[in-house]
Amino acid sequence: MMRTIEQRMTELNCVFERRFTARLLADLTDDVAAAYQKSPLGPHDYNTVRVVRALGGAHIHDKEVVISLGDNGPWGIGRIALGKPGNLARLSETFTSYEDALRGVFSIRRQAFLARSGSPGEAGPSGEVGATP
Amino acid sequence: MINHPQKIFGYSDRFAARPGEALSFHVSCEFVANYQASLVRLRHGYTGEAGPGFLETAVPADFEGTYRGAWFVCQPGSYVEVPDEFGLLAAPDDFLIEAHIFPTLPLGTRSGHFGAYHVTQNSFGESSGMQAVLGNWCEATKSGYALVLDQGKPTFIWNDGVTTEKLSLDAAVEAYQWYTLRVRIATSEGKVHLEQVPVVNIMNRLAALKTASATQSASAAISGRWITSEAPFRIGALARRDGYRWLAASAFNGKIGGITIWRGVSESAQDVVAAWHFGRSVRADGLLLGDVVDRSPNKLHGHCHNTPTRGVASHRFAGLVEDFRLVPDEYDAIHFHDDDITDAEWPAAFTFTIPEALPAGVYAAKLTSEDAEYYIPFFVRAGQKKAEIAVLFSTATYLAYANDRIPFEANGAEVIVSHTPIIDRTDLTLQDHPEFGRSCYEIHNDGSGVVFGSLRRPILTLQPKHRAWFQAEGVWGLPADLCIVHWLETIELGFDPITDEDLDREGFELLRDYKVVITGSHPEYVTRNEIAAIDQFCSSGGRLMYLGGNGFFATVSFDPELRSLMELRRSDGGTRPHQSPFGDRRHTTSGESAGLWRNKGLPPQRLVGVGFAAQGFDSCTYFQRLEDSHNPMARFVFEGIGADEQIGGFGIMGGGAAGAEVDCYQPVLGTPPQTLLLATSGPLSDAYLLAAEEVYESIQGIGGTEQPGVRADIVLCPLDGGGAFFSVGSIAYTASLSHNKYDNNVSRMTGNVLRRFLQSEALDVVL
Numbered sequence: 001m002m003r004t005i006e007q008r009m010t011e012l013n014c015v016f017e018r019r020f021t022a023r024l025l026a027d028l029t030d031d032v033a034a035a036y037q038k039s040p041l042g043p044h045d046y047n048t049v050r051v052v053r054a055l056g057g058a059h060i061h062d063k064e065v066v067i068s069l070g071d072n073g074p075w076g077i078g079r080i081a082l083g084k085p086g087n088l089a090r091l092s093e094t095f096t097s098y099e100d101a102l103r104g105v106f107s108i109r110r111q112a113f114l115a116r117s118g119s120p121g122e123a124g125p126s127g128e129v130g131a132t133p
Numbered sequence: 134m135i136n137h138p139q140k141i142f143g144y145s146d147r148f149a150a151r152p153g154e155a156l157s158f159h160v161s162c163e164f165v166a167n168y169q170a171s172l173v174r175l176r177h178g179y180t181g182e183a184g185p186g187f188l189e190t191a192v193p194a195d196f197e198g199t200y201r202g203a204w205f206v207c208q209p210g211s212y213v214e215v216p217d218e219f220g221l222l223a224a225p226d227d228f229l230i231e232a233h234i235f236p237t238l239p240l241g242t243r244s245g246h247f248g249a250y251h252v253t254q255n256s257f258g259e260s261s262g263m264q265a266v267l268g269n270w271c272e273a274t275k276s277g278y279a280l281v282l283d284q285g286k287p288t289f290i291w292n293d294g295v296t297t298e299k300l301s302l303d304a305a306v307e308a309y310q311w312y313t314l315r316v317r318i319a320t321s322e323g324k325v326h327l328e329q330v331p332v333v334n335i336m337n338r339l340a341a342l343k344t345a346s347a348t349q350s351a352s353a354a355i356s357g358r359w360i361t362s363e364a365p366f367r368i369g370a371l372a373r374r375d376g377y378r379w380l381a382a383s384a385f386n387g388k389i390g391g392i393t394i395w396r397g398v399s400e401s402a403q404d405v406v407a408a409w410h411f412g413r414s415v416r417a418d419g420l421l422l423g424d425v426v427d428r429s430p431n432k433l434h435g436h437c438h439n440t441p442t443r444g445v446a447s448h449r450f451a452g453l454v455e456d457f458r459l460v461p462d463e464y465d466a467i468h469f470h471d472d473d474i475t476d477a478e479w480p481a482a483f484t485f486t487i488p489e490a491l492p493a494g495v496y497a498a499k500l501t502s503e504d505a506e507y508y509i510p511f512f513v514r515a516g517q518k519k520a521e522i523a524v525l526f527s528t529a530t531y532l533a534y535a536n537d538r539i540p541f542e543a544n545g546a547e548v549i550v551s552h553t554p555i556i557d558r559t560d561l562t563l564q565d566h567p568e569f570g571r572s573c574y575e576i577h578n579d580g581s582g583v584v585f586g587s588l589r590r591p592i593l594t595l596q597p598k599h600r601a602w603f604q605a606e607g608v609w610g611l612p613a614d615l616c617i618v619h620w621l622e623t624i625e626l627g628f629d630p631i632t633d634e635d636l637d638r639e640g641f642e643l644l645r646d647y648k649v650v651i652t653g654s655h656p657e658y659v660t661r662n663e664i665a666a667i668d669q670f671c672s673s674g675g676r677l678m679y680l681g682g683n684g685f686f687a688t689v690s691f692d693p694e695l696r697s698l699m700e701l702r703r704s705d706g707g708t709r710p711h712q713s714p715f716g717d718r719r720h721t722t723s724g725e726s727a728g729l730w731r732n733k734g735l736p737p738q739r740l741v742g743v744g745f746a747a748q749g750f751d752s753c754t755y756f757q758r759l760e761d762s763h764n765p766m767a768r769f770v771f772e773g774i775g776a777d778e779q780i781g782g783f784g785i786m787g788g789g790a791a792g793a794e795v796d797c798y799q800p801v802l803g804t805p806p807q808t809l810l811l812a813t814s815g816p817l818s819d820a821y822l823l824a825a826e827e828v829y830e831s832i833q834g835i836g837g838t839e840q841p842g843v844r845a846d847i848v849l850c851p852l853d854g855g856g857a858f859f860s861v862g863s864i865a866y867t868a869s870l871s872h873n874k875y876d877n878n879v880s881r882m883t884g885n886v887l888r889r890f891l892q893s894e895a896l897d898v899v900l
Contacts, residue, residue: 041552041605041751043818056547060254063547065540066555068600071180078556080254080541086561087256087541098555098605105553 024054025117033110040102055109064108066101069094075101077108137164139505140562141202142569142591143498144477147697148528149512149632155486158498158509159479159589162202165502170483171197175495175510177619177871178597178612183785184871185619187598192496196483202502205480207568207590210381211441211473212265212370213409213425215433221406222269222366222394222433224359225278225291229395229403230316232266232280233332233448235466238386238579239264239285239306247576248711250543257567260471260578264385265371266314267392269362272373272382277362279371280316281383282306287329287349289316294358300327302349309338310346311448313391320357327351335452336716368392368409369441369469378478381439381471386579390447390466405429411443412461419458421721422694425467440475440585440698442468446716455716458724468717470577474570475587475698487513493520493629495618497597508597510611515629519646521891522628524617527653527681529633529660529689531610532586532699535594536563537572540602550750551820554602563593573701574710582711588697604750604786604793608868614653616785616867617680623875624884634691634699637662644670649890654681654867655794658689658701661725664735671740674855676890680883682845682864683745683794685730685737690723704728707826708745729826731802739803742848743796743862749821749837753792753865754814755782756847761809765899767849769889770811770859774878780812781879784869790879791815795845796862805850814845814863849886851896859886 028051035048044052060080067076067090075098078088095101140163145156162168172194180187217223241260246253268279270290278291285305291298306312311332318325328350333341364372365379369389372379390411395403406429413426415434421443425435437443444457447466457464485498493515497508512526540546540554541564547553563569569591571583593599594610601609608616621628628651636643637660644650644666656679664685671677687709692698700722702713707729712718718727730736737744757779762771774780781790791814798810819836821843828835837843845863852858869879894900 042820043751049819052551053548056553057251057544060542060544060546063544064553065602066553067561068555068557072182075555082254082256082258085565087564088556088561101555102553 020054021117024051024113025119027051027054028110028113036106037103040099040106052106055106055113064105066098066105068098073097077101077104139163139165139502141165141168141500141502141505141507143482143500143507143509144589144591145498145509145511146589148588149514149630149635150487151514152487152489152491152516155484156511157481157484159477160200160482160500161205161207161479162502163204165202165505167199168202168500168502168505169199171499172485173497173499175497175597175615175618176622178615179608179785180598181606181785183606184616185874188619189499192491194485196485196498200482205477206375206380207474207477207479208380209439209472209474209568209570210370210384211437211439211469212381212384213368213435213437213441213467215366215368215407215435217366217433221431223361225318226320226357226359227396228316228318228406230267230280231391231393232314232389233311233391233466234266234306234314235311235336235388235448236282236285236306236308236386237581239282239308243578243580245580246544247580248582249545250539250549250710251545252543252576254542255578256538256541256564257472257578260386261383263383264471265367265369265383266385266389267366267368268371269364269366270371271362271364272371274362276360277364278359280314287314287327289325289327291355292360293356294360298353300325300351300353302327302329302351304349307346311337312346318355320355323354323357325353325355332448334448334450336446336450336714368435369467384471385469386471388445388447388466388468391449407431407433409435410461410465411467412447412457412464418724420693420724421457422692437467438476439473440587441470441473442584442717444717444719444721446714450716452716456719457721468581470579470581472567472571472578473585474568474590475585476589477591489516495615495630510595510597512630512632514631514635520627520629521648522621522626522651522887523631523644523647523649524628524651525631525633525636525653525656526614527610527633527656529658529699530655531595532588533573533658533689533701534610535572535586535592536569537574537594537601538563539574542575550603552605552751555605556602557600559593559596559599560602566591569593576711582703582713584700584702584713586699586701606785608785609655613655613864613867616870617651617653620870620875620880620883626887633659633663634696636666637691638696641666641669644675645673647675649676649678649887651678652681652684655864656681656684657686659685660689660691660723661735664730664740668740671852671856671858672854676856677741677858678886678890679741679858679860680867682796682862682866683748684796685740686745687729688720688725688727688733690720690725692722698722702727704732706732708824731826736802737796738799741858741860742804742808742850743798743846743860744802745824746795746797746845747817747821747823747837747843748794749817750793751787751818751820753784753787753789754817755779755789756791756812756814756845758812759810762811764809766851766897767809767811768899770849770882770885772885773881778878779815780882781866781869782815783872783877784865785871786865786868789815790866790869791845791863792817793864795821796860797842797844798846798848804848808848808850810846811849812847817843855893855895857890857896859890
């Protein structure tokens with residue numbers, strides 16, 4: 001039976017994803033994590049930039065964003081979730097600076113990536129509060 | 134008990150009015166029984182403690198009072214409605230209907246990566262499974278008839294007097310393929326026949342020999358006992374009743390054109406009932422605006438609603454001429470979208486005639502209830518008495534960014550701004566209201582780019598307290614320009630506001646009497662008339678202070694018959710969020726070709742000395758003085774500022790005056806030779822990438838640490854006749870004005886320039 005365009009594209013995406021994951025796994029070192037934690041808005045070295053871009057370029061579904069909760073903070077983290085109020089599912093933790101919220105996002109992504117790829121990771125904020133502010 | 138959040142939304146019919154002129158305000162409420170309306174003068178927008186905070190002043194107004202809160206539907210979906218006074222289209226007895234279609238979302242869902250930001254998700258949800266080509270079918274009363282796509286299958290739907298009947302073809306149409314659809318309703322023979330014929334066309338996705346599309350047909354019996362519909366006849370959507378309004382329903386995604394309806398079954402005895410030609414204009418200038426021409430003797434002319442895209446390549450497009458005015462037959466098509474919304478058509482809640490005594494400025498109708506607040510900003514223009522200073526508010530750019538939803542739909546949103554988006558709470562409210570439509574940076578439900586912006590719908594990004602997601606603490610658009618407003622208030626200099634559409638319409642005459650014109654922080658989109666007006670102003674002794682970045686960059690047009698409507702098509706070159714398809718790149722409201730002014734002979738460097746160089750949104754930096762800053766002619770600029778003092782290493786946006794989107798001195802693109810290069814930005818990171826229009830082929834190393842062209846430059850240029858311009862080349866600049874309660878070197882330098890520009894002596898006269 002003739003394969004569909006969708007099947008072929010999926011196959012190509014899987015090939016790329018394997019290579020991409022292997023590369024990111026190699027790049028996502030403790031030094032990179034430390035560099036991001038030190039300065040979430042950069043400037044970053046080449047390797048850290050590649051890691052931050054790789055994690056930040058993920059599919060928008062369920063992706064973390066920072067939410068400003070007041071005129072001068074605090075800031076929270078939410079996940080893009082179509083169908084929820086505001087299309088956002090908020091996590092419970094709040095932060096006193098947006099830099100700290102960015103650090104929180106990075107930790108979540110790092111942990112999730114390492115878990116997906118079978119490597120141990122750090123704990124990060126993950127408790128969902130559901131309703132948006 | 135569910136505690137529903139109160140919400141108030143609204144819009145005005147236009148951005149600006151002069152004393153004696155009236156604006157109307159249109160309001161819809163959710164769970165609000167009554168709301169209070171009042172007039173406020175907007176003085177400062179940004180609410181954070183890094184600036185002076187949100188500032189407004191109440192102003193008495195005759196509309197002030199309590200109003201009943203009512204909810205109104207805002208219904209997207211564009212269509213052509215055809216008034217049919219004599220009921221010629223009411224029943225399809227012995228009709229032969231022919232239409233050409235180019236469906237772009239026949240099955241209601243899309244997949245893929247769209248545009249520069251890699252949009253992959255649609256926060257609007259799936260589109261309707263039924264998309265109307267034409268007809269007057271009313272679903273509620275099961276009356277009338279229509280030619281539709283039903284789950285992608287061409288279908289004729291009618292009521293035979295008892296039940297709803299459908300005649301569908303077996304297979305769904307392919308997306309991005311032209312078809313001819315024909316329905317022959319032979320009432321006298323008791324038969325309806327439907328056929329679909331693929332059309333060979335240059336714009337089809339697949340070449341003719343490689344497509345699976347084939348001619349299909351089907352027939353069914355018909356009784357001819359029509360149940361006449363009360364719904365209007367429409368092309369591109371059907372109608373559903375909501376009170377006194379007929380809203381859009383089952384809206385089409387894709388192009389429709391080449392429509393003719395004949396009456397008479399035999400080929401030899403057919404009369405044309407209607408023959409709409411979407412490429413023909415009713416205007417002498419050939420522009421394709423709201424009116425649609427019927428070339429039949431019945432003159433069943435139609436009118437567009439919610440601004441479907443005209444001037445698009447039709448099934449006859451040959452691919453040799455791209456101007457719809459020159460080859461109208463090749464442009465006999467309209468691209469409809471089910472998420473087009475350019476007029477919510479809410480009734481006016483109140484109107485406001487600008488009193489003669491009301492000073493010019495930035496105002497808002499403030500609407501409040503117990504738990505809700507909404508501002509409808511507008512501009513009061515000068516009356517007879519004018520100030521010496523005019524501020525050009527970038528209303529075209531406001532409309533381009535209006536209701537930006539990118540961080541909820543695009544994989545690449547984070548990559549382009551180099552950090553995780555920081556969402557404003559207002560953005561969540563916007564997500565709950567997809568019906569308020571999209572910005573011109575976004576992708577329609579069918580994957581095509583949005584090319585119209587309109588004021589006549591709630592625009593949440595226009596709220597004066599809104600912060601944009603792409604820069605930490607980002608003031609953008611009106612909130613950023615309110616930084617200029619409050620700075621002028623602080624230094625006790627009055628101004629008259631000017632909007633883009635006013636300057637486009639009135640040209641140089643609007644500027645003639647001012648000594649100084651100050652731009653907003655991001656005048657990205659302007660019209661040809663605006664560029665000409667500013668050029669003439671500076672050539673005639675006027676002084677321009679360009680206090681922004683990425684200004685005078687790309688082409689927009691305003692609808693000459695509907696000034697609240699702005700058009701912004703995208704070309705296939707340079708920095709752009711998406712691009713209009715080949716053949717569809719000419720503005721139907723002006724005849725302008727889409728694209729960057731630098732690619733159309735009018736680079737911003739010629740006008741203001743600097744032009745777009747780079748963008749990056751991680752952090753901003755300071756300016757450092759250069760050799761020309763010590764030129765005696767420039768001494769006034771730096772009075773009170775040290776010879777080696779860094780300028781603007783602070784600010785609301787990213788901590789510096791230089792950043793976000795930046796412009797550089799570029800003689801090769803027209804910076805006048807006598808221009809003084811006063812200062813350049815401090816180091817910008819590799820998050821700042823050289824503008825795409827400077828990168829002819831993909832190369833590595835286009836970031837700020839490797840490319841000398843990634844920078845913001847401050848320039849001063851004296852002009853013959855006493856005119857001059859001062860340009861800062863940075864969007865972040867105005868967000869530094871208020872630092873340390875305005876006691877800082879950005880405020881000082883800007884004030885030095887403004888005060889000197891107000892003096893009539895030429896700049897080469899050292900005072």
